[in-house]
Amino acid sequence: MPSxxxxxxxxxxxxxxxxxxxxxxxxxxxxxxxxxQEFDLxxxxxxxxxxxxxxxxxxxxxxxxxxxxxxxxxIYAVNINSGIDANILEDYLYQEMSNHSLKTDFEYSVFxxxxxxxxxxxxxxxxxxxxxxxxxxxxxxxxxxxDYYFVVRFPSRENFLLxxxxxxxxxxxxxxxxxxxFLYAIWVVLRQKRLSELQKDFINNMxxxxxxxxxxxxxxxxxxxxxxxxxxxxxxxxxAKIISEQNQRLNNQVEKVLNIARLEQDSxxxxxxxxxxxxxxxxxxxxxxxxxxxxxxxxxxxxxxxIIHADPLHFTNVISNILDNAIKYSKGNPKIQIKTQRKHNLxxxxxxDDGIGIEKDKLRNIFDKFYRVSTGNVHNVKGFGxxxxxxxxxxxxxxxxxxxxxxxxxxxxxxxxxxxQPQPV
Numbered sequence: 001m002p003s004x005x006x007x008x009x010x011x012x013x014x015x016x017x018x019x020x021x022x023x024x025x026x027x028x029x030x031x032x033x034x035x036x037q038e039f040d041l042x043x044x045x046x047x048x049x050x051x052x053x054x055x056x057x058x059x060x061x062x063x064x065x066x067x068x069x070x071x072x073x074x075i076y077a078v079n080i081n082s083g084i085d086a087n088i089l090e091d092y093l094y095q096e097m098s099n100h101s102l103k104t105d106f107e108y109s110v111f112x113x114x115x116x117x118x119x120x121x122x123x124x125x126x127x128x129x130x131x132x133x134x135x136x137x138x139x140x141x142x143x144x145x146x147d148y149y150f151v152v153r154f155p156s157r158e159n160f161l162l163x164x165x166x167x168x169x170x171x172x173x174x175x176x177x178x179x180x181x182f183l184y185a186i187w188v189v190l191r192q193k194r195l196s197e198l199q200k201d202f203i204n205n206m207x208x209x210x211x212x213x214x215x216x217x218x219x220x221x222x223x224x225x226x227x228x229x230x231x232x233x234x235x236x237x238x239x240a241k242i243i244s245e246q247n248q249r250l251n252n253q254v255e256k257v258l259n260i261a262r263l264e265q266d267s268x269x270x271x272x273x274x275x276x277x278x279x280x281x282x283x284x285x286x287x288x289x290x291x292x293x294x295x296x297x298x299x300x301x302x303x304x305x306x307i308i309h310a311d312p313l314h315f316t317n318v319i320s321n322i323l324d325n326a327i328k329y330s331k332g333n334p335k336i337q338i339k340t341q342r343k344h345n346l347x348x349x350x351x352x353d354d355g356i357g358i359e360k361d362k363l364r365n366i367f368d369k370f371y372r373v374s375t376g377n378v379h380n381v382k383g384f385g386x387x388x389x390x391x392x393x394x395x396x397x398x399x400x401x402x403x404x405x406x407x408x409x410x411x412x413x414x415x416x417x418x419x420x421q422p423q424p425v
Contacts, residue, residue, distance in 0.1 A: 013186055017179050024172045031168045035161045036073075042102050044068055047078050047152065049099075050092040058082040071141055074157040079149045084110045086121045089150055094124065104160040108152045109140045118142055118151060207257045214254065217247045256386050259317070260369070260393075270311040270397060277306045277347065277418075280316055281338055288323050295327070295334035302340045306347050308420045314394045319351075321387040322414050326353035329412075347418045358406040366404065367392035 047068050055062050060082035069077045089110065097103070103126050109118040118140055140151040154160070162169070224230050224240035231237055278301050285297050308315075326336045330353060337352040358366065365371045372385040395402045395416060406412040 009189075010186060013182060017182065020175055020179055024175050028165075028168065028172055031165055032161065035164050038164075039157065039161060040070065042100050043076060043152075043154070046093070046096040046100050046102055047076055049096045050089065051078050051080055053092050053096075054080055054084060054089060055082065057085075057088060066146075069143070071143075074154040075140065075151065076153075077141075077143050077146065077149050077151045079146045082148055084148065084150055086110050086119075090122060090124065093152070097126065104154055105156045106152055106154050107140075108150055110150045111142075111146070111148060121150075203257060207254045210250070210254050214247060214251050217243065218251070221247055256390060260386050260390055270314065272309050272311055274307050275310050275312050275315055277308055277340065277349065280312070281319065281340070281349075284316065284319055284323060285338065288320075288327065292327065292334060294332075295330065295336070298335070298337045300337060300339040302342055306340065306342070306420070308347060308418050310398055310418075311394075314398075318391050318394050318416070319349075321391050322351050325387060326351060326355060326412070329353070329355040331356055345419055347420045348415060349418065350413055350415045352411060352413045354411040357408040357410050357412055358404075359408055360406075363404060363406060 051062055051067065058080075060080075063079050063081060067079055069079070071077060086108075089108065093106065093108065097106070105123070105125050107123040108121040110121055111117075112119045120140075140153055143149060143151075221240060221244040224236075225244065229236075230240055281299070281301070285299065289297060323336065327334055330336075335354050337350075339350045339352070341348050367388050368385075369389045370385040371389075392402060399419065401417040403415045403417075404412065405415075
């Protein structure tokens with residue numbers, strides 16, 4: 001993944017995180033305010049009803065103003081123009097809170113005219129908690145501007161509001177977990193990118209370092225081939241041939257790795273030009289036939305020339321890689337069929353073999369980098385698992401569609417569909 005794209009993703013992700021957290025904080029505060037307003041309205045209704053019932057019991061009238069005062073977030077004072085019986089007050093408070101579905105603990109105090117002080121009433125538990133778990137009462141504030149009044153405190157107000165915000169808190173928690181997961185994903189991406197860059201640098205340096213000794217070995221092998229004394233000695237001639245072949249094999253693998261590196265770095269450019277597909281295939285078949293001692297390659301080419309617009313080098317490498325796999329993974333005497341056909345504005349190239357085949361659940365991975373189909377502890381076929389990765393990337397770069405069908409023990413068919421413009425007659 002390009003560095004610029006990762007930077008953009010991180011910046012965009014940061015903005016999303018800031019926006020998500022800000023939105024969640026805003027809605028949490030908004031919900032808290034709404035729940036607090038709802039709580040305050042319900043409490044005022046309860047206290048008003050209780051005060052009216054006390055006034056009716058005492059046959060007195062309530063004050064016209066400042067009946068209920070809120071001195072703190074959870075403390076209310078109720079002004080009454082008559083004496084207050086604490087037992088009756090407690091009953092009224094219980095009843096009205098039950099009527100208004102206000103299920104939270106409260107404690108109250110009543111003003112005593114004789115002592116000019118608040119007399120603690122009781123702590124009332126509506127949640128059926130253990131008596132040992134109940135909090136100790138706090139000294140409630142006095143009101144010098146009131147004559148007859150009682151004070152009510154709701155010690156569990158915050159818990160009550162949080163309970164009513166349960167769904168909001170759940171969704172907020174999910175959002176926060178999503179943010180944490182996103183941050184973790186970004187960390188994994190950055191870590192993988194760093195490891196990937198280290199891997200690419202190592203492979204690039206290693207393959208470039210291999211080029212010098214490979215060239216030196218090739219020069220030495222060519223000298224051996226031209227030496228008459230070595231050519232006359234069958235044993236030395238065979239050794240020289242082995243050195244040359246293995247050096248060429250090593251060079252091909254290095255070139256393959258370098259091509260993959262260029263693909264991943266987007267440093268390669270397709271040099272499109274007119275390519276005669278049939279001519280390319282015939283040349284490759286003649287070259288690869290040397291490797292087939294008892295096998296055969298069957299050509300089923302459509303009539304006439306087929307000219308496509310492609311990079312000749314990469315197109316040749318794509319066909320060569322598929323043929324190389326067909327030969328390497330054959331059983332006994334390989335039989336390979338190369339077929340071409342035209343269908344509308346598509347040129348269809350298929351390469352079929354009778355090799356060992358690939359299991360269905362492994363087909364989806366064969367174009368992955370470094371992937372090789374497991375064959376247990378047997379490693380008769382050597383390679384890096386880069387050939388089909390290269391084929392897939394080159395096909396995608398050209399805009400070609402490549403499919404594969406395979407059955408274990410029967411063989412594999414690679415099909416490449418190449419758009420082309422028919423040549424005028």
